[in-house]
Amino acid sequence: MNVQAGGGGGDAGAPPAWEIRKLHILRTLRERETVTATAEALRMTPSAVSQQLTNLARQLGVTLLEADGRRVRLTGAAHLVLRHAEAVFAQLERADAELAGYLHGEAGEVRVAAFSTAVPALVVPAVLRLRRSHPALDVRVREAEAAEAYELLAAGAVDLALSLAAHAPSARDPRFAVVPLLTDPLDVALPAGHPLASSPGLRLADLAGEPWIFGGSGPWSEITTAACEAAGFIPEQAHIASGWTAILAMVEAEMGVALVPRMAAVRREGVVMRELSADRPYRHVVAAVRRGAEGGAGVSRVLSALRESSPTPALPAVTCAAPPRGLRG
Known part of the structure; x- marks a missing residue:
């Protein structure tokens, strides 16, 4: 692999062929998978992306891309180049960090x-x-x-x-x-008048028969259902909400109970936040x-x-x- 610009034989003043900008384009193509998506991410035109990668391949003397239907895929040589490029990017970040500390x-x-x-x-x-x-x-x-x-x-x-x-x-x-x-523990939000609001040693399993409030999809839905299943039951989803203000308002209105991250809890007069004594999710x-x-x-x-x-x-x-x-x- 020829790493001298223009295929030269070692002129100390010649710029390096592994230009950082071109390596960044190649890495973005690996992440975005298409030339069009790469161009959008880098605010370039697709033709400019293709031209830069063609120049990089010519400078390195290897094939970086090959046709894959209507798309292109990276060759083994391209992945090898990127493995070395990651070390270059990390070293540049360290240099930037040290320089910022020196200057500022x-x-x-x-x-x-x-x-x-x-x-x-x-x-x-x-x-x-x-x-x-x-x-x-x-x-x-x-x-x-x-x-x-x-x-x-x-x-x-x-x-x-x-x-x-x-x-x-x-x-x-x-x-x-x-x-x-x-590590953020998950507590149970109960209406203030709920029979278990002051029950000692509250466990998640004690709430198996309650109506539950959580999101219809996404991570919080997965976290709530997984926590309840680990405690031995499948929660009945009575209401769907993703915002904590809405969830706590419904709990206060005695519409159901909910798991709430401690860092997301907001005090409401009609809501009691209970720490679980066992099987506590987080x-x-x-x-x-x-x-x-x-x-x-x-x-x-x-x-x-x-x-x-x-x-x-x-x-x-x-x-x-x-x-x-x-x-x-």
């Missing part, structure tokens, strides 16, 4: 994407803590669900993404480093950064503030392994 010291900007309940319960307290300890560090917050948050992180639009562990990238994903933040909140950027001064400070603001720190891995399938988020 206590100052700088960290952009955070987080899911809705994490913003008031975790991110805002962390921002207030940093405002006192590092007033020149500017934290910009963007509410985003997991899929969007990781797209923003991969594109460089944010520096840190918060999500539930079930929706975080795999540890095998070379683009990201994932850091556990907290979800895990994690933060992800681009691999190599976790050592950056600003990102490290934000991660520390998030951990310090967590009411329930992340449990050790051995403890977290116990929940039934579907509760790892």
